[in-house]
Amino acid sequence: xxxxxxxxxxxxxxxxxxxxxxxxxxxxxxxxxxxxxxxxxxxxxxxxxxxxxxxxxxxxxxxxxxxxxxxxxxxxxxxxxxxxxxxxxxxxxxxxxxxxxxxxxxxxxxxxxx
Amino acid sequence: xxxxxxxxxxxxxxxxxxxxxxxxxxxxxxxxxxxxxxxxxxxxxxxxxxxxxxxxxxxxxxxxxxxxxxxxxxxxxxxxxxxxxxxxxxxxxxxxxxxxxxxxxxxxxxxx
Numbered sequence: 001x002x003x004x005x006x007x008x009x010x011x012x013x014x015x016x017x018x019x020x021x022x023x024x025x026x027x028x029x030x031x032x033x034x035x036x037x038x039x040x041x042x043x044x045x046x047x048x049x050x051x052x053x054x055x056x057x058x059x060x061x062x063x064x065x066x067x068x069x070x071x072x073x074x075x076x077x078x079x080x081x082x083x084x085x086x087x088x089x090x091x092x093x094x095x096x097x098x099x100x101x102x103x104x105x106x107x108x109x110x111x112x113x114x
Numbered sequence: 115x116x117x118x119x120x121x122x123x124x125x126x127x128x129x130x131x132x133x134x135x136x137x138x139x140x141x142x143x144x145x146x147x148x149x150x151x152x153x154x155x156x157x158x159x160x161x162x163x164x165x166x167x168x169x170x171x172x173x174x175x176x177x178x179x180x181x182x183x184x185x186x187x188x189x190x191x192x193x194x195x196x197x198x199x200x201x202x203x204x205x206x207x208x209x210x211x212x213x214x215x216x217x218x219x220x221x222x223x224x225x226x
Binding site for chain 2: 105
């Protein structure tokens with residue numbers, strides 16, 4: 001089946017630093033979703049991308065839908081302690097849209113030191 | 115607006131006991147999903163429903179797991195008999211057609 005590979009698996013950074021993480025797949029995705037999961041809570045959608053090459057921002061977060069449709073990137077600028085959590089990329093399974101089955105990456109664990 | 119509501123938030127029980135997890139989706143959402151999250155396997159989709167009908171249960175690990183959705187506002191995931199390897203966080207999510215999924219805060223299940 002489809003797999004999403006996220007990197008890095010974990011990051012330890014200082015407050016104020018910028019963060020970059022990515023997600024790659026061996027197959028094409030038509031939608032890319034980025035979720036954040038904070039401790040003790042469920043994942044929450046941060047950004048949704050629907051078109052190859054699309055660049056979308058949400059506050060300090062910026063995500064891009066790769067031109068090949070096989071990858072996506074998430075950047076966080078000027079990190080703050082509340083950015084701590086697990087960041088997941090996700091996309092609908094082949095033949096589906098974003099309301100069907102989603103494939104999730106294994107997550108990037110972000111730790112921010114004050 | 116109320117989000118997806120799951121209960122209980124935590125469950126600790128002994129091996130062999132029946133476990134029932136509950137979910138109330140966001141009102142009006144047509145799709146409901148059950149996931150399991152572990153350190154080893156990450157987020158796994160177990161089963162999902164559309165308009166209360168199970169569409170894909172290929173992720174259900176084995177016959178000890180069953181899920182029902184008797185109406186649009188309620189779903190259960192049952193494990194009988196439970197085993198220690200079932201220990202995980204179980205999430206319910208719901209969505210409108212064509213929209214992203216909204217997750218509940220999960221049930222942390224520990225089987226001793």
